[in-house]
Amino acid sequence: MPEYLPTAPYRGTRDFLPPEMSVRTQVFGHLYDVLERYGYQRYDGPVLESAEIYERKSGQEIADQQLYTLTDRGGRRLALRPEMTPSVARMIAGNAGSLQFPVRWYSHPNCHRYERPQRGRVREHWQINADIFGSDSANCEIEIFELVHDLMRGVGATDDMFVVRANDRNLLSSALTDLVGVTAEQLPQVFGLVDRWEKYDRETLATQAEEIGLPDKQFEKLGDVLGAGTALLDELPEQVKETSNLVKVLANEAAGLVRFDPMIVRGLAYYTSTVFEVFDTSPENNRALFGGGRYSDLAGMFTSQQIPGIGFGMGDVTLMDFLGTHGLTPQPRSEVDVVVIPVAEELAGAARQVATELRGAGMRTSTPLELRKLGKELGRADKAGAKVVVIVGQEDWAAGNVTVRSLATREQRVVALTEAAAAVAELLA
Template sequence: MTELLATTPYRGTRDLLPEQMSVRQQFFHPLFEVIESYGFGRYDGPILEPVEIYEAKSGEEIANQQLYSLTDRGGRRLALRPEMTPSVARMIARNLGSLHLPARWYSHVICHRYERPQRGRLREHWQINVDIFGSDGVNCEIELFELIHDMMRSLGATEEMWALRVGDRVLLESILRDIVKVPEDRRREVSSLVDRWAKYPREKLAEDAEKLSLTSSQFDLLEETLASGAEVLTAVPAEVAERSQVVKLLKSEAGELVTFDPFIVRGLQYYTGTVFEVFDEHPENRRSLFGGGRYADLAGLFTKQRIPGIGFGMGDVTLQDFLEVHGLLPTARPQADAVVIPLGEDLLAPTRRMARLLRQAGVRTSTPLEPRKLSKELAQADQAGARVAVVVAEDEWRRDAVLVKDLATREQHEVPVAELAERVAAVLASTAP
């Protein structure tokens, strides 16, 4: 029984107190408004999915190392979703008959991955997912990159605080095939090596390359080619560059939205073209915040009709770290704007009536659940962050009035009940000293 009284959650997950929930809601809500301003519709889906969709589409790291899986009583293999993209591809395929493509969809869901908890990574996290299905055009990339810029601005972030770096699986495939001459059966593994290039010292990368049968000259050539940045665009064959959405993007007026970076690969198996990541530029938190990419036919697992797509996922853990190091994290919102306090048990009914009046006017209002002294109620109201205390006292109530106390200035006035909502709204709208 003692073990059942443990006070900590499962390692890598979180208990969020009301004030912490308030902070999260405040930095997520503006993001939803920006996304919906672009015409994206919000969807949701089950937290349990067949294991097979991740084994087929998400790649070995997620499928073999990070899935929380189970077998139900019917013998079906299920997993807690580690990401939303395979689920939304299934939903798009299932509802093709009623959809008008291209479709703009977004979600805000909880995901689970079994990985080592550390700064920026937990085994449970909330994630915004934004996807466009049904178009191969570069306008999809442009719209998502404009959206990301607007989302970051809505958080109060200026452009020097972060960077949007873009790579291309099509270009990387050509680099490995046409320039470095990597055999076809080694290209996926070498792509994974490039994906972790910034995380390991050169000696470790060279050692891993040797295990993949790359010669030292091939390794040097790979490093030199990737490090050349935009020069890669002229090094690959012209027909490859013509197929690249990234090349089209960089040649358009929207090229200023991104920085081309050949080292951006993204680990998920289903990406087939454009890949991108948003990085924090703060010296205390130089890391990827979120990212995404283009998939030529992720829905092909569920339908014979080809449905291209592009999208990204933004997790709450890295986002909160970004806001914290840049001083952008909002303060917790008070649990109530006003409290209504009775001076006597016989005034409970009028107290509830006054609270209901304020709530109908849009004021978040609480009332005592047990009789206590006025001083204790005022102290608790202060602690909860309330700005106004409405005191229902016997003498004033006989005059159809109440006492309104500004908890910031400590000023108190008798106010007719008919004017209560207006007076409380005026106090809340004023600036506290």
């Protein structure tokens, strides 16, 4: 007796069967559509990249623990991309001479990270990346925030379902230094602490603060700063605020798009000023959906040319959870619009001829591959989501006719072959 291999996909990866794939195609289609209406152009790159670009840039956590690496037969050390930013930085640097900056680009790659599978964490995920490269202007921030709102609306969300929480790392640095008294050496660790602020209880955070060298009083002041919201801005020095794009946004008609929140820092190392996260406001799913930020020097490991950028990556898992939580998941599309059923095997060719007509008119049309009783085929057509069937009978066909039948009303009529497409279109409308 043969031993069968397991049919489950590799742990942390997913099969997308047609119904789920249809949902995804619709959701991503809406997102592509919004991105293109903003003038973002799609690009793509390889799954395999030199391992070195992640070891240099993505931070040690990813490189040490989460990277899928391999060595090819030529001895080259490769990695499955864990994120798109180093790839796009490479592409932008390699083509900087022929690009008209600023450019707006988007992509939809699959990325691999070796994670312990749990809710919201998979080993292969799909991520929409959207970025502006080559501009420092606060207009970029405003556009990105507008885009985020329109993307969310594009998948059916209303503005009460999510909130964009934004910060500027330079503002936070100033607050930590000037108001809390954090030293330059302590800053990176305190950023890490801020990043964990909402994930741990107060006591744990206090212990961690003490380990960094922040005694009780400083820890309390830190809590005040992080909870201050917009009021914090009044306490910060003018010269820090003057150079902050986020402060410009907040002074603008676009201020309503974001909520200033000193607690947002984002884990990844390359953000240098603006950072933001989009949060689900539902109490059931109260967490970050996705986020992004600005980097002053995107492609520094590939070129001496300093290219700033701002953008975000929107993962599929949290997005689909969000849609589910809010009842926004679209229905899978039906398999077909119409099934053309021959009543006998010798009419299979006739049925194909009718199907060709209907496809020519843009209708999704199938014909049965195996001959079954008409009643059975009607049931299968219904199950496939068809709204109309066209029945090809012996005598009808000899007279140049077919029978067009609505599966919903069971209403049917005999029409000339030349009229079939119009008759079906009428029932589908």
